[in-house]
Amino acid sequence: MICELCGKDITFCRKVTIEGVQLEVCSECAKFGVEAKKEEPKEQGPRPIDTQRLEFRERRGKPKDVYESGGKEELTDDYGVRIRNARSTRGMTLKDLAMKINERATVLSKVEAGQMTPDDKVVKKLEKELGIKLKEKVADVLAGKESKSASLSLADLIKMQKEKKQA
Numbered sequence: 001m002i003c004e005l006c007g008k009d010i011t012f013c014r015k016v017t018i019e020g021v022q023l024e025v026c027s028e029c030a031k032f033g034v035e036a037k038k039e040e041p042k043e044q045g046p047r048p049i050d051t052q053r054l055e056f057r058e059r060r061g062k063p064k065d066v067y068e069s070g071g072k073e074e075l076t077d078d079y080g081v082r083i084r085n086a087r088s089t090r091g092m093t094l095k096d097l098a099m100k101i102n103e104r105a106t107v108l109s110k111v112e113a114g115q116m117t118p119d120d121k122v123v124k125k126l127e128k129e130l131g132i133k134l135k136e137k138v139a140d141v142l143a144g145k146e147s148k149s150a151s152l153s154l155a156d157l158i159k160m161q162k163e164k165k166q167a
């Protein structure tokens with residue numbers, strides 16, 4: 001038996017795939033390919049190392065994220081804006097609000113500016129005092145973002161095509 005890659009005389013050959021070609025090679029050359037056995041996806045050879053790991057990570061990441069986020073509520077990205085809007089519609093100053101919920105105005109100003117993440121206790125007080133929602137289910141937030149960006153890009157695309165036609 002001769003290694004199809006290096007030509008070395010071998011007693012035991014290994015079936016590997018190297019760049020899509022099945023070869024019977026020595027154990028040294030087997031390192032350059034993927035073992036034919038599919039049951040054990042060993043990470044060896046140039047093809048699978050990058051692509052397989054990436055695919056694996058993606059495949060593993062998506063369902064897990066969805067699963068973990070099920071029903072969990074998280075602070076919205078625009079919590080600061082929501083607080084400021086609700087506060088100003090009620091004609092409250094930062095100081096007024098701070099006094100009502102027993103927090104410091106400097107802290108609230110940072111929170112409104114999005115420079116500080118309020119802890120759960122503060123979030124609850126703000127939601128109660130201002131009658132707003134600062135937390136949303138993660139899945140909802142993500143879905144909202146996705147559809148928003150999708151419709152945006154679609155609108156942009158249509159706009160661009162219209163402009164192209166006019167030009």
Ligand SMILES: [Zn+2]
Nearest residue numbers: 003006026029
């Ligand atoms: Zn060889």
